[in-house]
Amino acid sequence: MAGVNKVILLGRLGSDPEVRNLPSGGKVVTFSIATSENYNNKNGEKVEQTEWHRIELWEGLANIAEQYLKKGDMAYVEGRIRTEKWTDKEGIERNTVKIRGNALQLVGGRGAGNDGATESSSTYSGNSGGGYAPKSAPIPMPPPAEMAGSGSDDLPF
Amino acid sequence: MAGVNKVILLGRLGSDPEVRNLPSGGKVVTFSIATSENYNNKNGEKVEQTEWHRIELWEGLANIAEQYLKKGDMAYVEGRIRTEKWTDKEGIERNTVKIRGNALQLVGGRGAGNDGATESSSTYSGNSGGGYAPKSAPIPMPPPAEMAGSGSDDLPF
């Protein structure tokens, strides 16, 4: 429980949320949201650079995302960075960086696609402002142990 | 220059922005945005509590707010807390708390009121991650082109 690891994102979903039901009965929902920045490169040309953020939501937030979010929607997500190490089928070590969300705010549909409906707006929270699960959290936070193949951590030097 | 004083808000404007042109030639725009929380009180009754945040934007952000924001719109505002002390006409000391914004993101119109238009979405920044506004910031950022590869890691999908 040391330090602060907080991410705040506001962007659009690149695809519908993917739902995964766990043997344990839990639920995980994942999707990507895009943020972008524009700048002029050294040749003076306009460049738009898009960053894709892989979001992972558990339990309550997973349910909400499953029900209310779809491709093209804009969402506010608060969470923490989580790197998962794994080995691909070629035996190559790889890292996946995800945002484990602990708060979600829907900020409106895709415009086209929600045919005139006003955008919605509701915040839902998992636990943990700083993204740190209290040791025995009354608000349940999926134990990382369930996070299949995730875990581990080590020094980058 | 000590410490961090950062506010992140996402909510709707309670009124159109008010524009004030300064003798100095500068421009200030102010408006309020609402955020709310719902809970059950001790009698088990549902309560919605709204918090109104007085936003103040200067210069570039003031122009954008003036042009693109109106009552009912949802906006993301990042800024810092600022308490101003003043004396009212009865001679009573008072405090006003404002959010001096340094980043603004439009996240869609009011639904009704933007007659079918898709919601917009653009972030504009003043300076200062930590919320410390130099009056006329050059606003620098190295072009990503210079960012020469390093590191390692990757995704499994």
Place this chain on the structure above:
Amino acid sequence: MAGVNKVILLGRLGSDPEVRNLPSGGKVVTFSIATSENYNNKNGEKVEQTEWHRIELWEGLANIAEQYLKKGDMAYVEGRIRTEKWTDKEGIERNTVKIRGNALQLVGGRGAGNDGATESSSTYSGNSGGGYAPKSAPIPMPPPAEMAGSGSDDLPF
């Protein structure tokens, strides 16, 4: 449950935390932390402007603050803005703005005062990333009704 109302502060305590035990058995701890910004005013003079933030912590975070924080310590606080309206003894309506904390990180003692001890560093979280109490929060969130009579606003010295 609409919108985002999030505050992130890193600064030093202006005084020891004040502990208040509630008839209900709950506990509230309040203290102020300072952040400051430096700039040159229009006459080119260096100015340091200090902002004092009134922090209010409940239950678990209150216990931690009571035990580990003291005047001069630096702390990271995450929370939400909360304006309380009250009437002073002259019958004048007043507002008090507080930061209701939902995460706390100790980032070191005062230097002098912790005579050589290395600074500590631990994050504790109440609930609610976005600061929104889930409708029936397992981590109890004090009903605003209980908050009565807290008010006043001013500096801790």
Place this chain on the structure above:
Amino acid sequence: MAGVNKVILLGRLGSDPEVRNLPSGGKVVTFSIATSENYNNKNGEKVEQTEWHRIELWEGLANIAEQYLKKGDMAYVEGRIRTEKWTDKEGIERNTVKIRGNALQLVGGRGAGNDGATESSSTYSGNSGGGYAPKSAPIPMPPPAEMAGSGSDDLPF
């Protein structure tokens, strides 16, 4: 310029900052900071999981990091997530995720190593609250001393 991509970190440096001077004359400093979370796994065992964040700072912030940060120090960093794609010597596509910092706060030395010195505390900002590079960014960093004429401002509306 769409969306919000913001990261807030508070943790300790795993190594001294690495300085890289660019042919262009620019400077980049990189280092990793650790955050951790503690939880009990499904067997009830205490687990501490550390996340390492690769920080990249440019220009003004690079100078400050180079001068004032070293292994073991605690720092607050605000920035944005940036994934860089590259191909390793085996021809394998890889991603590197970095935090491009735009604000930096020193929050004290390592305890041991700054033998009794009080910890320092200063925030430096690059641009961009939301971390979005303005269209044609030069490269400088307003040194706090240069933070020329800020405000005025007030009027209690």
Place this chain on the structure above:
DNA sequence: TTTT
């Protein structure tokens, strides 16, 4: 892969 979103969106403007």
Place this chain on the structure above:
DNA sequence: TTTT
């Protein structure tokens, strides 16, 4: 004063 917004909105759902």
